[in-house]
Structure formats: C-alpha cells, structure tokens
Amino acid sequence: MKKQVVLYKKLSPTLMTRLEEQAEVTLIDSLDAQGIAKLRAALPRAHGLLGASLKLDAELLDLAPNLQAIASVSVGVDNYDIDYLTERGILLTNTPDVLTETTADTGFALILATARRVVELANIVRAGLWQRNIGSAHFGTDVHGKTLGIIGMGRIGEALAQRGHFGFGMPVIYHSHSPKPAVEQRFGAQYRSLPQLLQEADFVCLTLPLTAETEGLIGAQQFAQMRPETIFINISRGKVVDEKALIEALRSEQIRAAGLDVFEREPLNPDSPLLQLDNVVATPHIGSATHETREAMARCAVENLLAALAGERPANLVNGRAWKA
Numbered sequence: 001m002k003k004q005v006v007l008y009k010k011l012s013p014t015l016m017t018r019l020e021e022q023a024e025v026t027l028i029d030s031l032d033a034q035g036i037a038k039l040r041a042a043l044p045r046a047h048g049l050l051g052a053s054l055k056l057d058a059e060l061l062d063l064a065p066n067l068q069a070i071a072s073v074s075v076g077v078d079n080y081d082i083d084y085l086t087e088r089g090i091l092l093t094n095t096p097d098v099l100t101e102t103t104a105d106t107g108f109a110l111i112l113a114t115a116r117r118v119v120e121l122a123n124i125v126r127a128g129l130w131q132r133n134i135g136s137a138h139f140g141t142d143v144h145g146k147t148l149g150i151i152g153m154g155r156i157g158e159a160l161a162q163r164g165h166f167g168f169g170m171p172v173i174y175h176s177h178s179p180k181p182a183v184e185q186r187f188g189a190q191y192r193s194l195p196q197l198l199q200e201a202d203f204v205c206l207t208l209p210l211t212a213e214t215e216g217l218i219g220a221q222q223f224a225q226m227r228p229e230t231i232f233i234n235i236s237r238g239k240v241v242d243e244k245a246l247i248e249a250l251r252s253e254q255i256r257a258a259g260l261d262v263f264e265r266e267p268l269n270p271d272s273p274l275l276q277l278d279n280v281v282a283t284p285h286i287g288s289a290t291h292e293t294r295e296a297m298a299r300c301a302v303e304n305l306l307a308a309l310a311g312e313r314p315a316n317l318v319n320g321r322a323w324k325a
C-alpha cells in the first residue's frame with residue numbers, strides 16, 4: 001500500500017508526478033485558517049510531510065501518530081522541535097547546498113543595494129523627481145575594497161566570501177563557532193571574535209542559523225560596537241536580531257544602513273518603522289527565491305522524503321539520532 005503524504009507546498013507537475021508514483025498525496029494549497037484545518041484533518045493518516053514556512057509544533061504533530069518523516073523545503077530548521085522529533089523517531093530532512101549560491105547572490109544584492117542606495121534613488125526617478133544631476137546628499141558608498149564581515153562561516157557565508165574576495169577585492173573577516181582554515185586559505189579570510197568583527201567590518205552580514213544560542217545575538221550592545229559607516233545585512237533569520245535595537249541603531253545613525261531579507265515577524269507589518277527609513281532595503285524573504293533554486297529545493301525534499309518512506313537513509317537527514325536502519 002502507498003504511504004500517505006501531506007504536501008503543504010505546491011510542487012511542479014514533474015515533481016508532483018514523481019511523488020504520486022510512490023505515495024498517496026493530500027495537497028494543502030494554502031496555510032490560511034482553512035488550510036490549517038485541512039492539514040489537521042489529514043495529519044492522523046500522514047506517514048510523511050513535505051513543505052516549508054510552517055511552525056510544526058508538538059501540538060500539531062501529536063495529531064500524526066503514524067508520522068515517519070518530514071521533508072522541509074528549506075535549509076533552516078528553526079520551525080521544528082528537533083528533540084521532540086528525535087524522541088518520536090521522526091526523521092527530519094532539509095535542503096542544503098542547492099540554495100547556497102542563490103542565497104549568497106541575495107546577500108550581495110542587498111550589499112550593493114544598500115551601499116549604492118539603489119532602491120531609494122530608483123524611487124526618486126520613478127516619482128519623477130530626477131530634475132538635475134544628483135549631488136553629494138545622494139551619493140552612496142563604495143563596496144569594492146571594503147571589509148566584508150561574515151557572521152556564520154558555513155555554506156552561505158563561504159559563498160558570500162567568495163563573491164566579496166574574487167568579485168569585489170574585499171578583505172574578508174569572519175566569526176563562527178570555530179576557525180575555518182580552508183576558507184582562510186581560499187579567500188584570505190581572517191577569524192575575529194564577534195566584538196572585533198563588529199568594530200572592523202564595513203559590511204556586517206549574518207549567515208548563521210536561528211538556534212537557542214543565536215536568538216537575539218545582535219542587539220543594542222552589538223549595534224553600539226559597530227561604526228556610523230557600518231552597513232548591516234541579514235539573510236539568516238529575523239529573530240537572530242533584536243529588531244527594536246536595529247531600528248534604534250538606524251534612527252540614531254549608529255549604523256549607516258540595513259539590507260534585510262528576514263524579519264522577527266513575517267510577513268513584515270506594513271506599519272513597521274523599518275519601512276519609514278530610507279536607509280533600509282527590505283525584501284520579502286527571497287534568499288532562495290529563483291525558479292531554478294526553488295525547483296531544485298523541492299526536488300531535493302521529494303527525494304529525501306521518498307527515501308525516508310522507503311526505509312532508506314535520506315541524503316539530508318538533520319536528526320541522525322532518529323535514524324534506525
């Protein structure tokens with residue numbers, strides 16, 4: 001008998017066919033109240049779940065006694081209680097690697113957009129307010145040759161370092177749990193303590209996961225260690241940053257600008273003070289959002305789930321302790 005899969009993210013026809021060859025699929029096509037009600041009704045039968053952008057807590061998962069695996073269409077796994085899943089023997093998989101380059105591209109888009117004030121100045125043109133050559137009040141700041149500071153030197157951090165080093169001649173400094181000799185060799189990157197990095201970097205870029213340890217890692221004290229020239233970029237998770245402290249740092253010109261793809265609460269409230277500030281470039285969590293990469297992530301998740309349901313160890317198993325051959 002085919003296994004039951006609850007899908008809470010739409011797949012391309014090719015991937016849907018691939019999944020349906022092996023499993024009976026229930027599609028939840030939106031995560032509004034009606035969709036959640038449909039999900040709750042489907043959970044008691046589910047052997048596998050596949051999707052993203054939904055906090056799957058114990059209250060919800062207790063409705064799924066037969067659940068064997070969850071395939072997240074993301075690399076970040078902060079929406080899951082990994083200890084709870086492991087205790088229940090539920091395998092959790094993610095989609096690393098396939099989104100690394102695209103997310104680093106997004107990081108660099110934010111670096112360039114904030115430094116060169118691309119959105120703010122493009123809006124002036126669009127509003128018909130470009131009436132003479134712009135003056136120094138609208139000048140930006142250079143990116144090339146500036147110091148790139150990366151907090152979290154993992155896959156995405158490394159891809160950002162590669163762009164900065166080879167593309168823009170930027171000295172790279174980084175902070176991580178541990179030094180990365182290979183990265184130091186390839187990009188001339190240098191390890192720094194967190195306070196040292198915050199003081200030295202022209203661009204402070206967050207590329208670490210949201211964990212109990214990193215939640216609120218960057219707050220008032222850390223913004224105070226940055227310089228008025230610092231540009232702050234977050235492509236990791238919103239909750240790594242104390243957003244109130246960020247707003248205050250921007251308002252008081254403790255830092256120059258911020259490029260933000262992620263927020264404490266998403267979607268960002270249209271009334272957020274962040275959106276009143278010209279020196280903020282805000283994007284709607286688009287780190288991996290290209291046609292090619294989202295398809296590659298979905299494919300990766302489908303293969304992970306099918307492997308898990310077939311009793312094989314999936315390629316991207318997050319909670320190895322839950323694995324029993």
Ligand code: NAP
Pocket residue numbers: 075076077096097099100103151152153154155156157175176177178179207208209210211213214235236237261262285286287288
């Ligand atoms: P990764 O390869 O696991 O890299 C994360 C790095 O963060 C690791 O190198 C780790 O250092 C470091 N780190 C973890 N906790 C730390 C701490 N407390 N202090 C200092 N460094 C710490 O993950 P990745 O694939 O690069 O992805 C990173 C994160 O980016 C994801 O978890 C996700 O939240 C976010 N992301 C966002 C988007 C988006 O759409 N904006 C897209 C993709 C990913 P060690 O290696 O030394 O342990």
